[in-house]
Amino acid sequence: MLTAKFIQENKEFVIERLLVKFFKAEEIITKVIEQDNYRKEIQTKLDVNLTQQNSIAKEIGLLFQTGKIDEANKAKEKTAILKEESKELSVQFTKAEKDLQDLLVQIPNLPHESVPHGKTTEENLCIKENGTMPVFTYEAIPHWELAKKYDIIDFELGNKLTGAGFPVYKGKGAKLQRALINFFLDEAEQAGYAEVQPPILVNADSGFGTGQLPDKEGQMYHCGIDNLYLIPTAEVPVTNIYRDVILNTSTFSIKNCAYTPCFRREAGSYGSDVRGLNRLHQFDKVEIVRVEHPANSYTALEEMVKHVEGLLHKLELPYRILRLCGGDMSFTSALTYDFEVFSAAQKRWLEVSSVSNFESYQSNRLKLRFKDEKTKKTQLAHTLNGSALALPRIVASLLENNQTAEGIKIPKALQKYTGFDIIK
Protein backbone atom coordinates (compact mmCIF):
# COMPACT_ATOMS: atom_id res chain seq x y z
CA MET A 1 0.00 0.00 0.00
CA LEU A 2 0.95 3.62 -0.34
CA THR A 3 2.15 5.47 2.74
CA ALA A 4 0.12 8.30 4.22
CA LYS A 5 3.20 10.46 4.05
CA PHE A 6 3.57 9.96 0.31
CA ILE A 7 -0.08 10.79 -0.21
CA GLN A 8 0.21 13.93 1.91
CA GLU A 9 3.15 15.13 -0.13
CA ASN A 10 1.87 14.15 -3.59
CA LYS A 11 -1.87 14.55 -3.41
CA GLU A 12 -2.53 15.81 -6.94
CA PHE A 13 -0.06 13.41 -8.50
CA VAL A 14 -1.64 10.41 -6.81
CA ILE A 15 -5.14 11.39 -7.94
CA GLU A 16 -3.99 11.96 -11.50
CA ARG A 17 -2.03 8.71 -11.74
CA LEU A 18 -4.82 6.60 -10.31
CA LEU A 19 -7.14 7.77 -13.04
CA VAL A 20 -5.09 5.58 -15.38
CA LYS A 21 -6.41 2.64 -13.36
CA PHE A 22 -9.89 4.16 -13.50
CA PHE A 23 -9.78 4.68 -9.79
CA LYS A 24 -11.43 7.90 -8.65
CA ALA A 25 -9.25 8.73 -5.72
CA GLU A 26 -10.17 12.31 -4.88
CA GLU A 27 -12.60 11.49 -2.11
CA ILE A 28 -10.56 8.82 -0.39
CA ILE A 29 -7.35 10.82 -0.66
CA THR A 30 -9.04 13.71 1.08
CA LYS A 31 -10.18 11.32 3.79
CA VAL A 32 -6.68 9.89 4.16
CA ILE A 33 -5.19 13.33 4.64
CA GLU A 34 -7.85 14.30 7.16
CA GLN A 35 -7.45 11.05 9.01
CA ASP A 36 -3.67 11.30 9.04
CA ASN A 37 -3.84 14.82 10.42
CA TYR A 38 -6.33 13.71 13.04
CA ARG A 39 -4.04 10.85 14.00
CA LYS A 40 -1.14 13.23 14.48
CA GLU A 41 -3.27 15.54 16.57
CA ILE A 42 -4.34 12.73 18.89
CA GLN A 43 -0.81 11.44 19.09
CA THR A 44 0.53 14.84 20.09
CA LYS A 45 -2.05 15.11 22.87
CA LEU A 46 -1.25 11.63 24.05
CA ASP A 47 2.48 12.33 23.99
CA VAL A 48 2.10 15.42 26.12
CA ASN A 49 -0.04 13.55 28.61
CA LEU A 50 2.40 10.66 28.88
CA THR A 51 5.33 13.01 29.29
CA GLN A 52 3.61 14.53 32.30
CA GLN A 53 2.82 11.14 33.78
CA ASN A 54 6.38 10.00 33.30
CA SER A 55 7.85 13.00 34.99
CA ILE A 56 5.46 12.80 37.95
CA ALA A 57 6.24 9.12 38.35
CA LYS A 58 9.92 9.98 38.50
CA GLU A 59 9.28 12.67 41.11
CA ILE A 60 7.34 10.24 43.24
CA GLY A 61 10.18 7.81 43.07
CA LEU A 62 12.56 10.46 44.36
CA LEU A 63 10.18 11.56 47.11
CA PHE A 64 9.82 8.00 48.37
CA GLN A 65 13.56 7.55 48.36
CA THR A 66 14.07 10.69 50.41
CA GLY A 67 11.31 9.66 52.80
CA LYS A 68 8.84 12.40 51.91
CA ILE A 69 5.85 10.09 52.01
CA ASP A 70 3.21 12.78 52.38
CA GLU A 71 4.34 14.73 49.36
CA ALA A 72 4.55 11.55 47.38
CA ASN A 73 0.98 10.65 48.21
CA LYS A 74 -0.12 14.12 47.20
CA ALA A 75 1.61 13.75 43.85
CA LYS A 76 -0.11 10.44 43.28
CA GLU A 77 -3.46 12.17 43.24
CA LYS A 78 -2.35 14.37 40.38
CA THR A 79 -1.81 11.41 38.12
CA ALA A 80 -5.32 10.07 38.50
CA ILE A 81 -6.83 12.57 36.08
CA LEU A 82 -3.96 12.24 33.64
CA LYS A 83 -4.35 8.50 33.63
CA GLU A 84 -8.00 8.74 32.90
CA GLU A 85 -7.29 11.08 29.99
CA SER A 86 -4.50 9.01 28.54
CA LYS A 87 -6.63 5.90 28.61
CA GLU A 88 -9.27 7.67 26.58
CA LEU A 89 -6.66 9.16 24.23
CA SER A 90 -4.93 5.89 23.57
CA VAL A 91 -8.24 4.25 22.65
CA GLN A 92 -8.82 7.10 20.20
CA PHE A 93 -5.29 6.82 18.89
CA THR A 94 -5.54 3.09 18.23
CA LYS A 95 -8.80 3.65 16.41
CA ALA A 96 -7.37 6.55 14.43
CA GLU A 97 -4.47 4.41 13.25
CA LYS A 98 -6.73 1.55 12.30
CA ASP A 99 -9.13 3.82 10.43
CA LEU A 100 -6.22 5.27 8.51
CA GLN A 101 -4.93 1.81 7.68
CA ASP A 102 -8.40 0.75 6.51
CA LEU A 103 -8.44 3.69 4.11
CA LEU A 104 -4.92 3.08 2.81
CA VAL A 105 -5.50 -0.56 1.90
CA GLN A 106 -8.33 0.53 -0.36
CA ILE A 107 -6.01 2.57 -2.57
CA PRO A 108 -4.35 0.70 -5.44
CA ASN A 109 -0.74 1.08 -6.42
CA LEU A 110 0.14 3.89 -8.77
CA PRO A 111 0.69 2.80 -12.36
CA HIS A 112 4.09 3.51 -13.87
CA GLU A 113 4.27 6.33 -16.39
CA SER A 114 4.72 3.85 -19.25
CA VAL A 115 1.41 2.12 -18.53
CA PRO A 116 -0.87 2.46 -21.58
CA HIS A 117 -4.22 4.14 -21.14
CA GLY A 118 -7.12 1.79 -21.63
CA LYS A 119 -9.80 -0.11 -19.86
CA THR A 120 -10.04 -3.62 -21.28
CA THR A 121 -7.76 -6.45 -22.40
CA GLU A 122 -8.10 -5.22 -25.98
CA GLU A 123 -6.28 -2.07 -25.03
CA ASN A 124 -3.20 -3.81 -23.69
CA LEU A 125 -0.18 -2.80 -25.69
CA CYS A 126 1.42 -5.61 -27.64
CA ILE A 127 5.10 -4.79 -27.56
CA LYS A 128 6.32 -7.91 -29.30
CA GLU A 129 5.08 -10.92 -31.22
CA ASN A 130 7.49 -13.67 -32.07
CA GLY A 131 7.82 -17.30 -33.18
CA THR A 132 6.25 -19.21 -36.02
CA MET A 133 2.53 -19.69 -35.99
CA PRO A 134 1.43 -23.30 -36.40
CA VAL A 135 -0.16 -24.19 -39.72
CA PHE A 136 -2.46 -27.16 -40.18
CA THR A 137 -4.02 -28.66 -43.29
CA TYR A 138 -6.76 -30.10 -41.11
CA GLU A 139 -8.68 -28.81 -38.13
CA ALA A 140 -6.27 -28.93 -35.19
CA ILE A 141 -7.44 -31.04 -32.28
CA PRO A 142 -7.87 -29.28 -28.89
CA HIS A 143 -5.53 -30.35 -26.12
CA TRP A 144 -8.24 -31.98 -23.98
CA GLU A 145 -8.94 -34.42 -26.80
CA LEU A 146 -5.26 -35.03 -27.44
CA ALA A 147 -4.73 -35.63 -23.74
CA LYS A 148 -7.38 -38.32 -23.87
CA LYS A 149 -6.17 -39.80 -27.12
CA TYR A 150 -2.65 -40.35 -25.80
CA ASP A 151 -3.86 -41.02 -22.25
CA ILE A 152 -1.56 -38.46 -20.66
CA ILE A 153 -4.02 -36.31 -18.70
CA ASP A 154 -7.17 -37.70 -17.10
CA PHE A 155 -9.73 -35.07 -16.22
CA GLU A 156 -12.48 -37.51 -15.26
CA LEU A 157 -10.22 -39.31 -12.83
CA GLY A 158 -9.45 -35.97 -11.20
CA ASN A 159 -13.18 -35.36 -10.86
CA LYS A 160 -13.48 -38.63 -9.01
CA LEU A 161 -10.58 -37.97 -6.67
CA THR A 162 -11.23 -34.33 -5.96
CA GLY A 163 -13.45 -32.42 -8.36
CA ALA A 164 -13.32 -30.34 -11.49
CA GLY A 165 -10.06 -28.52 -12.07
CA PHE A 166 -7.82 -31.17 -10.52
CA PRO A 167 -6.53 -33.31 -13.40
CA VAL A 168 -4.43 -36.43 -13.06
CA TYR A 169 -1.30 -36.49 -15.22
CA LYS A 170 -0.35 -39.97 -16.36
CA GLY A 171 2.62 -41.66 -17.99
CA LYS A 172 4.34 -39.33 -20.43
CA GLY A 173 2.00 -36.57 -19.31
CA ALA A 174 3.37 -36.83 -15.78
CA LYS A 175 6.89 -37.02 -17.12
CA LEU A 176 6.29 -33.93 -19.22
CA GLN A 177 5.22 -32.02 -16.09
CA ARG A 178 8.37 -33.06 -14.29
CA ALA A 179 10.49 -32.18 -17.31
CA LEU A 180 9.03 -28.70 -17.57
CA ILE A 181 9.53 -28.02 -13.87
CA ASN A 182 13.16 -29.09 -14.04
CA PHE A 183 13.74 -27.18 -17.23
CA PHE A 184 12.30 -23.98 -15.76
CA LEU A 185 14.23 -24.37 -12.52
CA ASP A 186 17.51 -25.04 -14.29
CA GLU A 187 17.02 -22.03 -16.53
CA ALA A 188 16.24 -19.83 -13.53
CA GLU A 189 19.26 -21.10 -11.68
CA GLN A 190 21.46 -20.30 -14.66
CA ALA A 191 20.04 -16.80 -14.67
CA GLY A 192 21.17 -16.37 -11.08
CA TYR A 193 17.99 -17.14 -9.17
CA ALA A 194 18.61 -19.07 -5.96
CA GLU A 195 16.13 -21.89 -5.57
CA VAL A 196 13.98 -22.19 -2.49
CA GLN A 197 11.37 -24.75 -1.60
CA PRO A 198 8.83 -22.95 0.55
CA PRO A 199 5.80 -24.21 2.46
CA ILE A 200 2.66 -24.31 0.37
CA LEU A 201 0.49 -23.48 3.36
CA VAL A 202 0.89 -20.00 4.78
CA ASN A 203 -0.51 -18.07 7.72
CA ALA A 204 -2.68 -14.96 7.55
CA ASP A 205 0.25 -12.60 8.11
CA SER A 206 1.89 -13.86 4.95
CA GLY A 207 -1.37 -13.56 3.05
CA PHE A 208 -1.62 -9.95 4.13
CA GLY A 209 2.01 -9.21 3.33
CA THR A 210 1.68 -9.85 -0.37
CA GLY A 211 -1.83 -8.47 -0.62
CA GLN A 212 -4.02 -11.57 -0.98
CA LEU A 213 -5.67 -10.75 2.32
CA PRO A 214 -8.02 -9.25 3.12
CA ASP A 215 -9.41 -8.44 -0.35
CA LYS A 216 -8.93 -11.75 -2.15
CA GLU A 217 -9.69 -14.08 0.71
CA GLY A 218 -12.32 -15.91 -1.34
CA GLN A 219 -9.76 -16.88 -3.96
CA MET A 220 -7.67 -18.98 -1.59
CA TYR A 221 -8.36 -22.38 -0.10
CA HIS A 222 -8.49 -22.06 3.64
CA CYS A 223 -7.77 -24.77 6.19
CA GLY A 224 -10.05 -23.63 8.96
CA ILE A 225 -8.85 -25.88 11.76
CA ASP A 226 -5.32 -24.51 11.60
CA ASN A 227 -6.18 -21.18 10.01
CA LEU A 228 -3.74 -21.67 7.15
CA TYR A 229 -4.12 -20.88 3.47
CA LEU A 230 -3.05 -22.91 0.47
CA ILE A 231 -0.86 -20.66 -1.62
CA PRO A 232 -2.26 -19.30 -4.91
CA THR A 233 1.32 -18.68 -6.08
CA ALA A 234 4.86 -19.13 -4.75
CA GLU A 235 5.04 -15.36 -4.67
CA VAL A 236 3.32 -15.49 -1.28
CA PRO A 237 5.76 -17.64 0.73
CA VAL A 238 8.86 -16.53 -1.18
CA THR A 239 8.24 -12.78 -0.91
CA ASN A 240 7.27 -13.20 2.73
CA ILE A 241 10.71 -14.59 3.45
CA TYR A 242 11.64 -10.92 3.51
CA ARG A 243 8.78 -9.74 5.68
CA ASP A 244 9.97 -7.62 8.64
CA VAL A 245 13.48 -7.55 7.30
CA ILE A 246 15.91 -4.65 7.06
CA LEU A 247 18.50 -5.30 4.39
CA ASN A 248 21.87 -3.76 3.75
CA THR A 249 22.32 -2.05 0.42
CA SER A 250 25.02 -4.58 -0.37
CA THR A 251 22.57 -7.50 -0.22
CA PHE A 252 20.84 -6.35 -3.44
CA SER A 253 19.92 -7.88 -5.80
CA ILE A 254 17.97 -10.66 -4.17
CA LYS A 255 16.89 -13.24 -6.73
CA ASN A 256 14.89 -16.32 -5.79
CA CYS A 257 13.06 -18.97 -7.73
CA ALA A 258 10.72 -21.65 -6.52
CA TYR A 259 8.64 -24.44 -7.88
CA THR A 260 5.34 -25.00 -6.10
CA PRO A 261 1.89 -26.26 -6.84
CA CYS A 262 -0.60 -23.40 -6.77
CA PHE A 263 -4.18 -23.50 -5.58
CA ARG A 264 -6.93 -21.18 -6.68
CA ARG A 265 -10.61 -21.43 -5.98
CA GLU A 266 -11.45 -19.44 -9.12
CA ALA A 267 -14.84 -18.69 -7.67
CA GLY A 268 -17.08 -17.20 -10.31
CA SER A 269 -15.18 -18.45 -13.37
CA TYR A 270 -17.13 -20.47 -15.85
CA GLY A 271 -17.68 -20.91 -19.55
CA SER A 272 -15.76 -22.41 -22.43
CA ASP A 273 -12.46 -20.74 -21.55
CA VAL A 274 -12.12 -22.97 -18.49
CA ARG A 275 -12.04 -26.20 -20.48
CA GLY A 276 -9.21 -28.64 -20.22
CA LEU A 277 -6.05 -27.08 -18.86
CA ASN A 278 -7.13 -23.52 -19.41
CA ARG A 279 -8.12 -22.85 -15.84
CA LEU A 280 -7.39 -25.23 -12.99
CA HIS A 281 -7.80 -25.21 -9.24
CA GLN A 282 -4.41 -26.82 -8.80
CA PHE A 283 -1.50 -26.26 -11.14
CA ASP A 284 2.29 -26.17 -11.14
CA LYS A 285 4.38 -23.11 -11.56
CA VAL A 286 7.95 -21.92 -11.27
CA GLU A 287 8.07 -18.40 -9.93
CA ILE A 288 10.88 -15.87 -9.93
CA VAL A 289 10.98 -13.23 -7.20
CA ARG A 290 13.28 -10.26 -6.79
CA VAL A 291 13.91 -7.70 -4.10
CA GLU A 292 15.63 -4.64 -5.47
CA HIS A 293 16.93 -1.19 -4.67
CA PRO A 294 14.35 1.32 -5.97
CA ALA A 295 16.86 2.69 -8.44
CA ASN A 296 17.27 -0.70 -10.10
CA SER A 297 13.83 -2.23 -10.04
CA TYR A 298 12.91 -1.35 -13.62
CA THR A 299 16.16 -2.73 -14.95
CA ALA A 300 15.36 -5.88 -13.01
CA LEU A 301 11.90 -6.00 -14.55
CA GLU A 302 13.38 -5.88 -18.05
CA GLU A 303 15.76 -8.70 -17.13
CA MET A 304 12.87 -10.80 -15.97
CA VAL A 305 10.99 -10.16 -19.19
CA LYS A 306 14.06 -11.26 -21.15
CA HIS A 307 14.31 -14.39 -19.06
CA VAL A 308 10.72 -15.42 -19.64
CA GLU A 309 11.05 -14.64 -23.31
CA GLY A 310 14.07 -16.92 -23.48
CA LEU A 311 12.04 -19.79 -22.05
CA LEU A 312 9.31 -19.45 -24.65
CA HIS A 313 11.89 -19.18 -27.35
CA LYS A 314 13.52 -22.43 -26.26
CA LEU A 315 10.15 -24.11 -26.12
CA GLU A 316 9.61 -22.94 -29.72
CA LEU A 317 6.19 -21.53 -28.94
CA PRO A 318 4.73 -18.51 -30.72
CA TYR A 319 4.31 -15.81 -28.10
CA ARG A 320 3.50 -12.21 -27.61
CA ILE A 321 4.30 -9.77 -24.86
CA LEU A 322 1.73 -7.30 -23.65
CA ARG A 323 2.18 -4.28 -21.51
CA LEU A 324 -1.02 -4.19 -19.53
CA CYS A 325 -3.15 -1.10 -19.69
CA GLY A 326 -4.32 0.68 -16.56
CA GLY A 327 -7.72 -0.96 -16.57
CA ASP A 328 -6.38 -4.51 -16.83
CA MET A 329 -3.62 -4.22 -14.25
CA SER A 330 -3.81 -5.71 -10.81
CA PHE A 331 -4.49 -3.61 -7.75
CA THR A 332 -0.97 -3.95 -6.41
CA SER A 333 1.14 -3.63 -9.56
CA ALA A 334 2.91 -0.59 -10.95
CA LEU A 335 3.82 -2.17 -14.27
CA THR A 336 2.94 -5.59 -15.61
CA TYR A 337 3.95 -7.53 -18.68
CA ASP A 338 1.82 -10.49 -19.66
CA PHE A 339 3.13 -13.30 -21.84
CA GLU A 340 0.74 -15.24 -24.02
CA VAL A 341 1.33 -18.28 -26.19
CA PHE A 342 -0.78 -19.15 -29.18
CA SER A 343 -2.72 -22.35 -29.05
CA ALA A 344 -3.45 -23.84 -32.44
CA ALA A 345 -6.75 -25.61 -31.89
CA GLN A 346 -8.38 -23.05 -29.65
CA LYS A 347 -7.02 -20.41 -32.01
CA ARG A 348 -6.38 -17.98 -29.21
CA TRP A 349 -3.68 -16.58 -27.01
CA LEU A 350 -3.27 -18.10 -23.56
CA GLU A 351 -1.66 -16.22 -20.70
CA VAL A 352 1.30 -18.15 -19.35
CA SER A 353 3.19 -15.53 -17.40
CA SER A 354 2.71 -12.23 -15.70
CA VAL A 355 5.75 -10.24 -14.68
CA SER A 356 5.27 -7.26 -12.39
CA ASN A 357 7.05 -4.56 -10.51
CA PHE A 358 5.21 -3.69 -7.31
CA GLU A 359 7.67 -0.96 -6.40
CA SER A 360 7.23 -0.33 -2.67
CA TYR A 361 3.56 -1.27 -2.52
CA GLN A 362 4.13 -4.77 -1.15
CA SER A 363 7.21 -3.72 0.84
CA ASN A 364 5.17 -1.30 2.85
CA ARG A 365 2.84 -4.09 3.91
CA LEU A 366 5.73 -6.48 4.39
CA LYS A 367 7.87 -3.96 6.27
CA LEU A 368 10.65 -4.88 3.87
CA ARG A 369 13.24 -2.15 4.06
CA PHE A 370 16.87 -1.45 3.55
CA LYS A 371 19.31 0.88 5.20
CA ASP A 372 20.60 3.53 2.89
CA GLU A 373 24.33 3.73 3.46
CA LYS A 374 24.54 7.44 2.75
CA THR A 375 21.53 8.81 4.57
CA LYS A 376 21.62 6.07 7.27
CA LYS A 377 17.87 5.94 6.96
CA THR A 378 15.66 2.96 6.34
CA GLN A 379 13.51 3.04 3.27
CA LEU A 380 11.22 0.63 1.48
CA ALA A 381 12.70 -1.81 -1.02
CA HIS A 382 11.04 -2.75 -4.29
CA THR A 383 9.61 -6.21 -4.95
CA LEU A 384 9.01 -7.93 -8.26
CA ASN A 385 7.83 -11.30 -9.36
CA GLY A 386 6.89 -13.26 -12.41
CA SER A 387 5.89 -16.70 -13.55
CA ALA A 388 8.68 -18.55 -15.27
CA LEU A 389 6.50 -20.34 -16.08
CA ALA A 390 3.05 -21.69 -15.27
CA LEU A 391 2.69 -25.18 -16.67
CA PRO A 392 -0.87 -25.98 -17.76
CA ARG A 393 -1.28 -23.56 -20.63
CA ILE A 394 2.25 -24.27 -21.80
CA VAL A 395 1.26 -27.93 -21.95
CA ALA A 396 -1.98 -27.04 -23.73
CA SER A 397 -0.11 -25.06 -26.33
CA LEU A 398 2.64 -27.69 -26.75
CA LEU A 399 0.03 -30.38 -27.35
CA GLU A 400 -2.04 -28.39 -29.78
CA ASN A 401 0.78 -26.79 -31.74
CA ASN A 402 3.03 -29.83 -31.96
CA GLN A 403 0.43 -32.41 -32.91
CA THR A 404 1.33 -34.48 -35.96
CA ALA A 405 0.04 -37.62 -37.54
CA GLU A 406 2.76 -39.54 -35.68
CA GLY A 407 2.15 -37.95 -32.30
CA ILE A 408 3.06 -34.92 -30.19
CA LYS A 409 6.56 -33.66 -30.90
CA ILE A 410 8.61 -32.49 -27.92
CA PRO A 411 10.76 -29.37 -28.47
CA LYS A 412 14.48 -30.01 -28.53
CA ALA A 413 15.33 -28.07 -25.38
CA LEU A 414 12.95 -30.27 -23.42
CA GLN A 415 14.03 -33.64 -24.76
CA LYS A 416 16.90 -34.14 -22.38
CA TYR A 417 14.42 -33.63 -19.55
CA THR A 418 11.65 -35.85 -20.90
CA GLY A 419 13.86 -38.59 -22.27
CA PHE A 420 11.56 -38.91 -25.27
CA ASP A 421 11.00 -36.76 -28.33
CA ILE A 422 7.43 -37.71 -29.15
CA ILE A 423 4.25 -38.69 -27.34
CA LYS A 424 2.34 -41.33 -29.25
Place this chain on the structure above:
RNA sequence: GGAAAGAUGGCAGAGUGGUCGAAUGCGGCGGUCUUGAAAACCGUUGAUCUUCACGGGUCCGGGGGUUCGAAUCCCUCUCUUUCCGCCA
Protein backbone atom coordinates in the same frame (compact mmCIF):
# COMPACT_ATOMS: atom_id res chain seq x y z
C1' G B 1 -1.91 -36.69 21.53
C1' G B 2 0.79 -36.44 26.89
C1' A B 3 4.62 -33.74 29.96
C1' A B 4 8.02 -29.76 30.85
C1' A B 5 10.57 -25.35 29.72
C1' G B 6 10.97 -20.88 27.25
C1' A B 7 9.97 -16.09 24.14
C1' U B 8 14.80 -9.60 25.70
C1' G B 9 18.51 -5.51 20.39
C1' G B 10 21.71 -8.59 13.77
C1' C B 11 23.12 -13.06 16.93
C1' A B 12 24.37 -14.99 21.88
C1' G B 13 22.96 -13.68 26.67
C1' A B 14 22.26 -10.58 31.80
C1' G B 15 18.38 -8.07 34.06
C1' U B 16 16.78 -6.14 42.02
C1' G B 17 9.09 -2.99 40.29
C1' G B 18 11.84 3.35 40.02
C1' U B 19 17.88 6.75 37.06
C1' C B 20 16.51 0.15 31.75
C1' G B 21 16.01 1.26 25.38
C1' A B 22 18.07 -2.20 28.49
C1' A B 23 24.80 -4.98 31.15
C1' U B 24 28.26 -8.10 28.67
C1' G B 25 30.19 -10.91 24.49
C1' C B 26 30.16 -11.69 19.22
C1' G B 27 29.14 -9.47 14.67
C1' G B 28 28.85 -4.62 11.83
C1' C B 29 30.88 0.34 10.97
C1' G B 30 34.86 4.20 11.81
C1' G B 31 39.81 5.01 13.58
C1' U B 32 45.03 4.11 15.67
C1' C B 33 49.11 0.89 14.54
C1' U B 34 51.01 -1.61 9.65
C1' U B 35 54.09 -1.42 3.06
C1' G B 36 49.25 -4.20 3.18
C1' A B 37 46.53 -7.55 6.17
C1' A B 38 45.73 -10.04 10.82
C1' A B 39 46.08 -9.26 16.00
C1' A B 40 45.67 -5.56 19.65
C1' C B 41 43.66 -1.01 21.24
C1' C B 42 40.04 3.26 20.97
C1' G B 43 35.35 4.90 19.39
C1' U B 44 30.62 3.80 17.37
C1' U B 45 26.35 0.65 16.38
C1' G B 46 18.07 -1.02 17.41
C1' A B 47 13.28 0.17 15.26
C1' U B 48 9.20 3.43 14.87
C1' C B 49 5.86 7.84 15.23
C1' U B 50 5.97 13.10 15.91
C1' U B 51 8.67 18.06 15.44
C1' C B 52 11.72 23.04 10.82
C1' A B 53 14.61 22.05 15.11
C1' C B 54 15.42 21.24 20.41
C1' G B 55 12.82 17.65 22.24
C1' G B 56 8.92 14.15 23.17
C1' G B 57 6.15 9.39 22.66
C1' U B 58 6.02 3.99 21.71
C1' C B 59 8.38 -0.91 21.33
C1' C B 60 11.85 -6.50 25.90
C1' G B 61 6.33 -12.56 21.52
C1' G B 62 0.51 -10.51 21.11
C1' G B 63 -3.57 -8.71 24.19
C1' G B 64 -5.44 -7.39 29.03
C1' G B 65 -4.68 -6.27 34.37
C1' U B 66 -2.18 -4.62 39.23
C1' U B 67 0.83 0.00 40.44
C1' C B 68 2.15 6.87 41.06
C1' G B 69 5.80 3.79 38.22
C1' A B 70 6.34 -2.94 34.88
C1' A B 71 11.32 -6.23 30.70
C1' U B 72 10.54 -7.42 36.00
C1' C B 73 4.12 -9.14 39.45
C1' C B 74 -0.91 -11.39 37.74
C1' C B 75 -4.32 -13.28 33.76
C1' U B 76 -4.82 -14.80 28.77
C1' C B 77 -3.53 -16.00 23.73
C1' U B 78 0.08 -17.36 20.18
C1' C B 79 4.49 -19.45 18.97
C1' U B 80 9.11 -22.11 19.82
C1' U B 81 12.19 -25.83 22.09
C1' U B 82 12.98 -30.52 24.75
C1' C B 83 11.22 -35.40 26.32
C1' C B 84 7.44 -39.40 25.54
C1' G B 85 3.86 -41.57 22.01
C1' C B 86 2.57 -42.11 16.77
C1' C B 87 4.69 -41.80 12.03
C1' A B 88 6.61 -40.20 6.04
